[in-house]
Structures are given as structure tokens and as C-alpha cells.
Amino acid sequence: MKKGIIFDLDGVIVDTAKYHYLAWKKMAAQFGYDFTEEENEAFKGVSRIRCMELLLEMAQVEASQEQINEWLFQKNQDYLAYIEQMDQEEILPGVLTALSFFKSRQIPTALGSASKNARPILEKVGLLSYFDAVVDGNDVSAAKPDPEVFLVAARQLGVTPEQCVVFEDSTAGIEAAQRAKMGTVGIGHTDSLGKADVVFAQFTDMDETFLNGLLTA
Incomplete structure (x- = not known):
């Protein structure tokens, strides 16, 4: 699970x-x-x-x-x-639904990003409260595909790497998650993210059955 x-x-x-x-x-x-x-x-x-x-x-x-x-x-x-002018309109389609799904089920959720501006961006778009941990470029020394950012995120969530699923849009991120022994969901094109466990063009292509399945796999 x-x-x-x-x-x-x-x-x-x-x-x-x-x-x-x-x-x-x-x-x-x-x-x-x-x-x-x-x-x-x-x-x-x-x-x-x-x-x-x-x-x-x-x-x-x-x-x-x-x-x-x-x-x-x-x-x-x-x-x-x-x-500087970012607001909630910058949130990609279906993301808020997925975040709300995990929050309603009290599933520990983290951000794992190479960006050093992750926290202010989450604040600007009103999503910071959905995350139990935020790990970004200020917290780690090694960049993806090194798994450090995801391993630190798992540790902050209090779960083992094998108990985590990562949503990523980059080949470096997918590789990092897999090196951490985590499940992977690619967001984008199958041709560039084919090594992920599963790939969706965007979050709106996922339904509640799929999200539930992630938690019980």
C-alpha cells in the first residue's frame, strides 16, 4: 500500500x-x-x-x-x-482535484522540486496548505536524476521510499524516482516518459478509480 x-x-x-x-x-x-x-x-x-x-x-x-x-x-x-504575476489560473487542469483527493484521505503529500522558488510559487497560487512537506533546491545538494530530493521528501513525510508515488514530467525526474525505488506517474508525452509506470497527458485524464488504485497498489 x-x-x-x-x-x-x-x-x-x-x-x-x-x-x-x-x-x-x-x-x-x-x-x-x-x-x-x-x-x-x-x-x-x-x-x-x-x-x-x-x-x-x-x-x-x-x-x-x-x-x-x-x-x-x-x-x-x-x-x-x-x-511575479502568477495566480491560481497557472494551476494545471485537474491538479487541484488530485490534491484535494489525497488531502481528504489524509495521505501525506510532499513537493519534490529542483526549483529554489517552490515555496513562494505555491503561496502565490494558493496551494501551500495541500503539502505536508516542501523539499526544493534549497534543501538538497544533488540535482535530479539523483534521487536525493525524493528521498528527503519521503523522510519528511515519515514513510519509506517504497511506499511513495511520484508525479513527474521530466525524464530526469522519472529516473530519480525510480532510483529511489518509488512508483512513478508521468505527466506529458509517452515518447519522452515511457519509462514511467504509467503516463497521462494531464491530470484530467485520471479518474478517482485510478487515484484509489495508486493507494492500494
Whole structure:
């Protein structure tokens, strides 16, 4: 029986992925590089530092660590400016129904995200109260696909990793959850999330029977 639920944030609960893309695209333009949405797929669920490394490789740019740190700060400031106006309309379809389902059944629920802005985002969209634990980039040292963020979340929920199910939209996140010995539900396209236990295009494709089944599996 599953006793803990863990959600990723970007692209699963809220559509902040588009704002990350816009911020990285703006950064890439400074390098004279046209960063595409297809390339952005590799950035999903990955730490900001690793994303910067990938972008510099793509754009064939070399820089000092000091300059890289400045760019990382700039990217985050651009991202924060984009999300400043976020509200409940940013919550993806069906997410609130799923969160309410788990809350009504008193199932321990956590957020496990690479984002360092997870808590303020949850506050902005009014979802913080649905989570018993929030583990983000401020709490862990290793980025997905390392399982650290999910293992810490399970520990904070007081359940074993094997008792958890993770909702994820990235290949790195699915790999991290599986390395933690957790069940996985992919949110997105089967072609990129095929290694998940099951994949749905969005939460509205799930019904109560499926959610109940997660808890009794």
C-alpha cells in the first residue's frame, strides 16, 4: 500500500516551465544563440547550474566561474520577474482535484522540486496548505536524476521510499524516482516518459478509480 505522494512542481502542478524557457532563451540571446523549445526539454527537472552548463555547451561559450555566477543570478531574476504575476489560473487542469483527493484521505503529500522558488510559487497560487512537506533546491545538494530530493521528501513525510508515488514530467525526474525505488506517474508525452509506470497527458485524464488504485497498489 502506498502511503506517500510526491509532486514535482514545474510542468506538473503549475506551468512555470514556460517561464524558465523564456528566461533561458533571453540568456541564450546574449550569447547570440537561438535556444529552442525542443532543446529546453533537456532542462526540465534539472538544476539551474546544470542548465547553465548545458546552455554554455550549446552556445559554445567559455566563461569564468565568476561570470557564470553572475549569469545564474541574472537568469533567476528574469525568471522571478516572469512569475511575479502568477495566480491560481497557472494551476494545471485537474491538479487541484488530485490534491484535494489525497488531502481528504489524509495521505501525506510532499513537493519534490529542483526549483529554489517552490515555496513562494505555491503561496502565490494558493496551494501551500495541500503539502505536508516542501523539499526544493534549497534543501538538497544533488540535482535530479539523483534521487536525493525524493528521498528527503519521503523522510519528511515519515514513510519509506517504497511506499511513495511520484508525479513527474521530466525524464530526469522519472529516473530519480525510480532510483529511489518509488512508483512513478508521468505527466506529458509517452515518447519522452515511457519509462514511467504509467503516463497521462494531464491530470484530467485520471479518474478517482485510478487515484484509489495508486493507494492500494
